[in-house]
Amino acid sequence: MGDRWQVEVDRGVCIGSGLCVSTAPGDFRLDSARQSHPVAGVTDAREAVLAAAEGCPVEAILITEADSGESVFPPEG
Template identity: 75%
Template structure:
């Protein structure tokens, strides 16, 4: 069985670029104020969602493992 992730968008940081939706249209949506929201906050690991987090120009997306809470993105330094 693969990893399960918790995906979160810090809407205080989100600038509504839409890059997350471009990278992972099934993973994110923009609301009427152009703020990003994960489609499903708790989901199976997904390379497109990871690409969206990595491509966010303001790093508003965080991904952690559901089991244990370790950071997937941004990587721990």
């Protein structure tokens, strides 16, 4: 795993469950429409961010390595 990750939320998929916010509160927030947003587009690689992506009920969170663009979550293949 790289040291920095690019984190994105697919707003067309996000259902606003808030699970990401409760799992990684410093990394995600919900807007007034209850859509998730990463607090920072690029962040340090942390287990809480990966756990939030893995726990998202609709897999709306996408994580890639910031330097290479390689997929972290969802895993390729």
